[in-house]
Structures are given as structure tokens and as C-alpha cells.
Amino acid sequence: MTTAVFSSAFTRDVQAPSRFSVIAVRVINALIESRTKTAERELRRHEALMADLGRRQDHSGLFHEQSSLLPFKI
Secondary structure, three states, X not given: OOOOOOOHHHOOOOOXXXXXXXXXXXXXXXXXXXXXXXXXXXXXXXXXXXXXXXXXXXXXXXXXXXXXXXXXXX
16 A cells, blocks of 8 residues: 655745736737737738749830820839
């Protein structure tokens, strides 16, 4: 038969975190999550822009061959 011995020497007085620190941790975690989502959104937007620019064809030769003058330089 096994007997468990519980000694009070191994227990510590565990102090609960203060209300302010709990609120501060929650605010900081929410801020980090918000910044992470914003960075992911911007990265997806940038990747979509780069993919779109890669798909576009170069039509600059058509502008040079136009017979009528353009009102501004391209």
C-alpha cells in the first residue's frame, strides 16, 4: 500500500495577480492580435498587387504608335 505524505513545506502562498495586471495583459494581447491581423491583411493585399502586376501585359508600344498626340507625356 502506498501512502502519500503532504508536507506544508512544499506549499507556497500563491498570490493572485492584481486586477490591473490582468487588465493590462488583456489589453496588450488584444493590441498584439489586432496588429497581427492588420499585418496579415496588408501582406495579402501586397501579394495580390504583385500577382496582379505580374499578370498584366506590357502595352506601352501601343502608346508610342498612336497618331494623335496625347495631352501629357506617359
